[in-house]
Amino acid sequence: MKKFAFTLLLLLFVIVLPEHGQAASGTSKIILDGKEITAGQNAPVENVNGTVMVPLRMIAENLGYKVDWNQTTKTVTIEQQGKSLKLVVNQTSASVDDKTVILPVAPLLRSDTTLVPLRFIAEQFGLSVDWDNTQKIVTLITPQIPDSNTGSGSGSGGTGVVTPPSGNTSGLTMINGVSFSENRLIIAMEGSSVPKISKMSGPERIVIDLPGATFSDLFGSGQELDPNLNGKLAVTDYPDVSGVRYSLFSTDPYTVRFVIDLNHAKNYSMEVTGDTSKLVIVDLNAQSTEDTATLPGASGRKLVVLDAGHGAKDSGAVGVTGKYEKNFNLAIVLKTAELLKKESNIDVVLTRSDDTFLELKDRAAMANNLNADMFISVHANANSSSAASGTETYYQREASKALANVMHKYLVQATGLKDRGVRYGNFHVIRETKMPAVLLEAGYLSNKGDEAALFTEALQNKVAAGIVSGIKEYFGL
Numbered sequence: 010m011k012k013f014a015f016t017l018l019l020l021l022f023v024i025v026l027p028e029h030g031q032a033a034s035g036t037s038k039i040i041l042d043g044k045e046i047t048a049g050q051n052a053p054v055e056n057v058n059g060t061v062m063v064p065l066r067m068i069a070e071n072l073g074y075k076v077d078w079n080q081t082t083k084t085v086t087i088e089q090q091g092k093s094l095k096l097v098v099n100q101t102s103a104s105v106d107d108k109t110v111i112l113p114v115a116p117l118l119r120s121d122t123t124l125v126p127l128r129f130i131a132e133q134f135g136l137s138v139d140w141d142n143t144q145k146i147v148t149l150i151t152p153q154i155p156d157s158n159t160g161s162g163s164g165s166g167g168t169g170v171v172t173p174p175s176g177n178t179s180g181l182t183m184i185n186g187v188s189f190s191e192n193r194l195i196i197a198m199e200g201s202s203v204p205k206i207s208k209m210s211g212p213e214r215i216v217i218d219l220p221g222a223t224f225s226d227l228f229g230s231g232q233e234l235d236p237n238l239n240g241k242l243a244v245t246d247y248p249d250v251s252g253v254r255y256s257l258f259s260t261d262p263y264t265v266r267f268v269i270d271l272n273h274a275k276n277y278s279m280e281v282t283g284d285t286s287k288l289v290i291v292d293l294n295a296q297s298t299e300d301t302a303t304l305p306g307a308s309g310r311k312l313v314v315l316d317a318g319h320g321a322k323d324s325g326a327v328g329v330t331g332k333y334e335k336n337f338n339l340a341i342v343l344k345t346a347e348l349l350k351k352e353s354n355i356d357v358v359l360t361r362s363d364d365t366f367l368e369l370k371d372r373a374a375m376a377n378n379l380n381a382d383m384f385i386s387v388h389a390n391a392n393s394s395s396a397a398s399g400t401e402t403y404y405q406r407e408a409s410k411a412l413a414n415v416m417h418k419y420l421v422q423a424t425g426l427k428d429r430g431v432r433y434g435n436f437h438v439i440r441e442t443k444m445p446a447v448l449l450e451a452g453y454l455s456n457k458g459d460e461a462a463l464f465t466e467a468l469q470n471k472v473a474a475g476i477v478s479g480i481k482e483y484f485g486l
């Protein structure tokens with residue numbers, strides 16, 4: 010459970026930063042075992058959205074790890090103590106040995122080097138990492154006795170972080186994520202926990218207990234979790250709901266609790282879908298606890314899952330003037346969902362409805378578990394060449410090709426940018442989904458003209474309307 014401590018640390022690290030500023034150079038000092046280390050004149054350290062990014066050569070020269078760079082695949086491999094990390098430029102999913110993990114910020118290409126997230130890498134190899142926000146100092150401490158297994162037992166740097174009990178958590182259900190959209194709470198989990206739901210008053214609330222469950226290592230990288238494993242989800246614009254809280258309610262026996270705080274008494278229905286990767290859906294649109302008619306995609310309506318790429322600490326591409334891809338993606342998805350409300354034959358579910366993070370596999374699992382009829386992932390692109398510009402639509406499976414052609418026609422029309430065509434792309438969310446699925450790359454944030462256009466209200470409205478037209482044409486509605 011060492012990684013858990015890491016995600017908590019990471020979270021504190023992000024929280025204490027004053028603002029989600031733009032990449033700023035030279036703001037951070039790095040101290041390794043009492044000595045300051047520097048990256049050299051040409052390759053400054055950057056602070057991207059609260060994550061300190063350092064040149065790859067610093068990892069090799071100062072930490073002494075074996076570093077390999079593959080120019081063709083833009084892959085960085087870092088090895089030490091028989092452990093291997095693989096990171097790809099502009100990709101937030103990375104691998105630790107054979108396990109997929111999500112990086113707080115994807116590796117970035119700079120003129121003559123690649124920047125990688127320092128804390129993530131240091132923690133993976135068992136270093137203790139601390140952050141002094143006032144003085145902008147990162148302190149790294151090499152463990153006295155290198156742990157040959159997982160690096161467990163390295164200190165938490167005296168930051169007062171409570172590590173979860175080190176008891177055996179195998180066999181427990183893992184809670185991977187939570188989202189709230191369309192008046193529905195959706196909890197993503199892996200395991201066989203059977204949720205218990207109850208209504209309580211004074212104040213009005215709905216309590217969902219998940220016996221035999223705990224938060225997975227990755228939960229904390231997407232959602233807020235304090236040192237005592239409590240957190241809350243930002244819920245705005247829903248008149249019934251004042252907030253959602255969650256906690257590791259008990260460790261003996263293990264229980265995770267979610268609480269929906271209500272502004273007034275409200276009925277709900279609960280549904281659990283999926284096999285090993287499950288979704289618990291608590292629907293506040295229901296009139297009674299027996300009512301399932303308002304679950305998404307019921308009564309013959311077509312169900313579209315809209316996926317705003319990235320979120321929270323994962324900003325996605327960063328534009329030439331510092332604008333974040335995650336914000337563009339979310340804006341498009343919210344505008345599209347708003348337009349789809351008027352379509353009585355189409356239901357829509359969002360993988361995320363605010364600036365939170367969801368793992369790729371949970372995005373795909375959500376669409377699969379809901380038996381969605383269509384999956385659309387919204388993104389904007391970036392390239393090391395600022396000249397790259399234009400609109401692309403990606404499919405991964407043959408079954409998605411027809412949808413890709415239809416969507417692309419409307420997308421190109423809407424953006425008015427260069428037509429870069431319908432393309433094959435082996436992206437997780439469009440590969441692992443079971444329904445027709447496309448990934449839209451509206452334009453290039455690394456291109457000045459594209460970035461400016463993509464962040465205008467006019468273009469965003471056109472893209473949202475174009476997506477709706479594409480959905481309707483594809484379904485023949």
Ligand SMILES: [Zn+2]
Nearest residue numbers: 318325388389
């Ligand atoms: Zn993206």
